[in-house]
Amino acid sequence: QGAQRLAPRAVAGAPVPPSPLLVSADEYAARRRALAERMPDSVGAVVVFGAREPEADYLSFAQSPDFNYLTGFGEPDAALVMVRRAGGADGFDAVLFVQPRDPAREVWTGRRMGVAGVPAATGLAARPAGALRPVLDSLAAALAAGGRMLAVSAAASQGPEALSPDGQVVAALRRAAPGLRVVSASGAVARLRGTKSAAELARIRRAVDVTVRAQRAAMGLVAPGVNEFEVQALIEYTFRRSGADRPSFATIVGSGPNSTTLHYNADDRVMRAGEVVVMDVGASYGGYAADVTRTLPVSGRFTADQRAVYQLVRDAQAAAERVVAAPGARYAAASDSARATVARGLARLGLIEAPDATYDCGPAPAVAPNASPNGPPNASPGAAPARQCPQAGLYFMHGLGHGIGLEVHDPDQGVPGGVVGPGSAFTIEPGVYVRERLLEDVLPDTPRNRRLAARIGPAVRRYANIGVRIEDDYAVTAAGLEWLSRAPREAAEVEAAMRAGRLAAGRPAARDRALVESYRAGW
Numbered sequence: 164q165g166a167q168r169l170a171p172r173a174v175a176g177a178p179v180p181p182s183p184l185l186v187s188a189d190e191y192a193a194r195r196r197a198l199a200e201r202m203p204d205s206v207g208a209v210v211v212f213g214a215r216e217p218e219a220d221y222l223s224f225a226q227s228p229d230f231n232y233l234t235g236f237g238e239p240d241a242a243l244v245m246v247r248r249a250g251g252a253d254g255f256d257a258v259l260f261v262q263p264r265d266p267a268r269e270v271w272t273g274r275r276m277g278v279a280g281v282p283a284a285t286g287l288a289a290r291p292a293g294a295l296r297p298v299l300d301s302l303a304a305a306l307a308a309g310g311r312m313l314a315v316s317a318a319a320s321q322g323p324e325a326l327s328p329d330g331q332v333v334a335a336l337r338r339a340a341p342g343l344r345v346v347s348a349s350g351a352v353a354r355l356r357g358t359k360s361a362a363e364l365a366r367i368r369r370a371v372d373v374t375v376r377a378q379r380a381a382m383g384l385v386a387p388g389v390n391e392f393e394v395q396a397l398i399e400y401t402f403r404r405s406g407a408d409r410p411s412f413a414t415i416v417g418s419g420p421n422s423t424t425l426h427y428n429a430d431d432r433v434m435r436a437g438e439v440v441v442m443d444v445g446a447s448y449g450g451y452a453a454d455v456t457r458t459l460p461v462s463g464r465f466t467a468d469q470r471a472v473y474q475l476v477r478d479a480q481a482a483a484e485r486v487v488a489a490p491g492a493r494y495a496a497a498s499d500s501a502r503a504t505v506a507r508g509l510a511r512l513g514l515i516e517a518p519d520a521t522y523d524c525g526p527a528p529a530v531a532p533n534a535s536p537n538g539p540p541n542a543s544p545g546a547a548p549a550r551q552c553p554q555a556g557l558y559f560m561h562g563l564g565h566g567i568g569l570e571v572h573d574p575d576q577g578v579p580g581g582v583v584g585p586g587s588a589f590t591i592e593p594g595v596y597v598r599e600r601l602l603e604d605v606l607p608d609t610p611r612n613r614r615l616a617a618r619i620g621p622a623v624r625r626y627a628n629i630g631v632r633i634e635d636d637y638a639v640t641a642a643g644l645e646w647l648s649r650a651p652r653e654a655a656e657v658e659a660a661m662r663a664g665r666l667a668a669g670r671p672a673a674r675d676r677a678l679v680e681s682y683r684a685g686w
């Protein structure tokens with residue numbers, strides 16, 4: 164009885180929290196207007212689903228990026244509905260559907276803004292989330308009757324067998340209004356997200372600064388005998404104590420053979436002298452992601468072989484940077500330039516036969532029977548020449564980079580196939596990864612590949628388990644290209660930072676390490 168009296172009074176008297184928006188309410192309103200302007204006349208309404216409350220309320224919640232971009236509203240189970248104004252008037256009316264205040268639930272989740280709190284905080288009209296389905300049902304019927312489409316941004320389904328909760332809502336709307344045509348709004352939102360505003364770039368810069376701070380701290384810790392997880396912990400501790408929300412993706416600290424696995428993130432191996440360690444890490448700050456990779460020699464000095472691989476990756480990155488620094492540059496041209504630089508370097512090291520050399524990478528593409536009545540007769544399947552792939556791709560097998568923003572892989576106007584311009588924010592991250600069992604596990608067994616393996620085998624064994632990736636973050640403004648992630652990067656700078664960092668940090672936590680090992684000894 165006491166609890167019943169207390170709850171409503173505590174809620175009524177609670178202070179209204181300051182605006183929780185990442186950027187100004189005006190900017191969100193401008194983004195919604197920009198989306199509305201990009202909707203063809205055939206679209207009558209737009210629905211953007213926010214992320215659902217995790218099933219278990221002790222899991223952390225992350226907002227859907229499209230919804231976040233258009234509203235800044237950080238609570239779960241919300242949706243934005245924009246409906247074209249009737250009677251030929253321009254524009255859309257927007258309503259945010261949100262969880263209502265619920266004192267019993269808020270004991271677990273903390274205070275929600277509630278319907279009453281939304282207009283002042285976001286500039287949007289609000290209704291309770293329970294009203295969403297009836298509103299969508301009548302909207303779907305009206306759109307179907309009027310011959311207009313519904314544009315939707317929803318969490319992706321896991322295939323036709325497992326519709327996401329958003330997908331289930333859309334499927335139910337289609338069943339209830341059979342004539343309803345539904346299109347995706349995600350492409351239009353992605354195009355808007357691909358050009359960052361000044362406020363967004365400011366948050367990206369901050370996320371990058373925090374990430375650089377963590378990279379520097381890690382440079383002082385890496386040493387023979389240190390476990391990868393100690394480095395991970397220091398990096399993520401540095402993120403959080405610098406005010407970052409969280410890592411923007413699973414922290415990658417991969418030493419020795421793990422340096423050649425692109426997304427290795429188990430982070431549980433003791434590093435040894437004479438190895439390299441790839442640290443691919445990023446903070447999310449104010450909702451925006453950074454993504455910076457450095458590769459270190461575990462013992463503090465690169466061997467001559469490690470340095471040779473490192474330098475060719477660094478040269479490739481510099482070549483790409485030079486391309487994107489030119490106004491009107493295409494990101495694809497930067498990628499071509501980096502790839503050509505890597506290929507020349509790999510040929511110099513004997514890891515490939517020549518910069519443009521290829522290998523048999525698969526069966527010949529199927530030829531349709533009698534594809535051309537006047538063409539040559541189809542070869543018999545056994546005689547078809549194998550598909551050819553560049554040898555350089557055996558070592559540099561990923562894209563040059565990606566946009567960064569609300570997501571660590573974010574849309575960007577220029578990446579991968581467009582023109583980089585003001586408002587672009589992206590990474591450049593070439594890499595070379597010499598996997599120990601490359602020749603046995605990756606090369607298909609053909610006569611041509613056997614000859615290739617004999618020629619490059621010695622170099623593969625020599626450089627085995629050296630994986631190098633160097634990744635930096637960039638923004639483009641009216642003033643040009645900006646290199647954001649100014650962590651030590653040249654080989655000599657990385658070595659100097661490791662020396663300086665070790666002196667400053669003192670010896671790493673040997674006692675903690677002994678404790679971990681003693682537990683494991685008993686398993």
Ligand code: GLY
Pocket residue numbers: 412443444454565
């Ligand atoms: N940093 C991980 C990636 O870009 O895929």
Ligand code: MN
Pocket residue numbers: 454564565590592634
């Ligand atoms: Mn990346």
